[in-house]
Amino acid sequence: MKSYVYEGIKEGKRVKGILKAKDRRELLKNLKYEGIKPIKIEEKKDRKFTLFRKKVSEEELSFALIQLSVLLSSGMPLTKALELLSSQVENELLAGAINQIKSSIEKGDNLAEAFRRTDIFPEFLSEMLTVVQRGENLEYIFQVAGEYLQKIAEFKGKVISSITYPLVVILFSFVSLFIAVKVVVPKIANVLESFGKELPFITKVILVFADVLSVLLILSPLVLIAFHFREKFIKREKQHFILLNLPILGKLNLYFNLSRFSRVLAMLLSASVPINSALNLAVKSISNVYLRKKFSKLISEVEKGKSFSALLSKEKEIPELFINLVETGETSGELERMLNLLSEIYEKYSERVINFWLRIVEPLAILIIGITVGIIAVSVILPLTEITAGVR
Numbered sequence: 341m342k343s344y345v346y347e348g349i350k351e352g353k354r355v356k357g358i359l360k361a362k363d364r365r366e367l368l369k370n371l372k373y374e375g376i377k378p379i380k381i382e383e384k385k386d387r388k389f390t391l392f393r394k395k396v397s398e399e400e401l402s403f404a405l406i407q408l409s410v411l412l413s414s415g416m417p418l419t420k421a422l423e424l425l426s427s428q429v430e431n432e433l434l435a436g437a438i439n440q441i442k443s444s445i446e447k448g449d450n451l452a453e454a455f456r457r458t459d460i461f462p463e464f465l466s467e468m469l470t471v472v473q474r475g476e477n478l479e480y481i482f483q484v485a486g487e488y489l490q491k492i493a494e495f496k497g498k499v500i501s502s503i504t505y506p507l508v509v510i511l512f513s514f515v516s517l518f519i520a521v522k523v524v525v526p527k528i529a530n531v532l533e534s535f536g537k538e539l540p541f542i543t544k545v546i547l548v549f550a551d552v553l554s555v556l557l558i559l560s561p562l563v564l565i566a567f568h569f570r571e572k573f574i575k576r577e578k579q580h581f582i583l584l585n586l587p588i589l590g591k592l593n594l595y596f597n598l599s600r601f602s603r604v605l606a607m608l609l610s611a612s613v614p615i616n617s618a619l620n621l622a623v624k625s626i627s628n629v630y631l632r633k634k635f636s637k638l639i640s641e642v643e644k645g646k647s648f649s650a651l652l653s654k655e656k657e658i659p660e661l662f663i664n665l666v667e668t669g670e671t672s673g674e675l676e677r678m679l680n681l682l683s684e685i686y687e688k689y690s691e692r693v694i695n696f697w698l699r700i701v702e703p704l705a706i707l708i709i710g711i712t713v714g715i716i717a718v719s720v721i722l723p724l725t726e727i728t729a730g731v732r
Contacts, residue, residue, distance in 0.1 A: 343459050344383055348376040350439070357436030358459045374443045396434045396460050399493040404429055404438065405465075405486030412479035419445055434460060462489070464604055464621045468611040477611070484607050491603070495687060502694055506702040513709040520716045521550045528723045540722040542715065580630040584657060592693055597626045598662055599686035601635070606679035616643055631657065661685070 344367050347356050355376060361367035364381065371378050404425060411421035422442040429435040437458035444454035452469040455461045465485045469478075525546050529539055539547070570579065584590045604625045608618035619639050626632040638651045649667035652658050662682060669678030 342383055344381055345433075346371065346376070346378055346382075346436075347380040348378040350374070350376045350443075354379075355436045355439050356432045357440045358433065359440070360457060360459055373447075374440065396431055396437075397493065398489045398496070400429070400431050400434055401461065402486045402489035402493055404434060405482045405489065409479045409483035409486060412482065418451075418478070437461070463624065464608060467613055467617060467621050468608060470613075481611050484610060488603055488607050491687075492600075495690075498691060499694060502698055506698060506705060509702070510705050510709070513705075513713075517709070517712055517716065518553070520713075520720075521546060521553060525716065525719055526550065528720055531723070540719070543719040543723055546716060546719040577629045577633060580628045584628065584630060588693065588697055592690055593628055594631070594657065594659075595686040595690040595693070597628050597631055598659075599683045599690065600625050600627075602679040602686070603683040606676045606683065609676045609679070619648075 342362070343358055343360050344364070345356070345358050346367070347354065348371060349355070359367055359370055361370055367381065368378065407428065408421055408425050411424060412418065416424070419442050422438050422445070426435045426438040426442070429438060437460045440458055441454045444457065445451060452466045455469060456463070456466040462485070465481075468481045468485065525543065529543055529547060533539070566573075580593075583593055601622050605618055605622035608621060609615070613621075616639065619635075619642060623632055623635045623639065626635060634655055634657065638648065641651050642648050647667075647670060649663055649670055652663045652666060665678045665682050666675070669675035672678075
């Protein structure tokens, strides 16, 4: 199945959206069925080719789902709530997807499948909707899913805002160093050599460093290409295993994945999704392939009636805290509450690790840059002193 981004006219209004189909002929048939006259159809490429395409963020999805929950709670019919929501949404792709869902429901299509077909909303939402369909808990499902996506967006926002300042400082500092090393120092060295003076040792070192930097810049495209095709040399699972064993990034990756797994599993269980389906979907939320494979192997054992916490205890990568709280949840019958607690704990762990290292990295980076600037300044001042002495 391919994904297509379309623009069209429906009931005199311009609409946009995404549909899955085997080919363009099937897509046109589906659009006709939806009552949409297509203007533009474009096959949706992989993420690497759609870097600059406007996408639907977790924050936008969260707003839409929470708004939908509020509208349904007020007693508004689902189709009317979807129509009103699409008019409030600013993202055209999301508005088109909501209109597409409304049309599918009006034609009697399955609610979960209508959301899944848009290829915008997360898969766990469709699974939760499969359980409730048009039941009384529909607004609760949208609220829970919206709050989860809101937490994801907030966490990402905190991380980005935390690292932005030090990254900007370091970036501009290195740009300044690059200009000094590649432009200022060589020019002063040429002037000094024209006077027949020998270059100071530190200036010679800086010039050698400038040559090395030039070679690295020439090789950088090759490094980027090698990084892009790294899976040709090292399998993704092996890469993620190495990532988990890195000193700081490994902990962050583990904490983030455990937090997301716990949150998704708790959310699905709260929506009465069967444990087997809930585990399958929660495992899919794990971004680390090595860790995901570890968890996937446990699902078949859980289906046989084995304890999830007992199976986790055999995995050395899983922290004792995680295992103990899952075991507590299983024995007390409050697994959902324990999972929510685990999600909050590992979110806070992640934030603590990030904040701790940012407090260290920022002054350390400034110190290194200061020392480097001092060395370059000396390498510039010494030749200037030699030139002044030569003129006198």
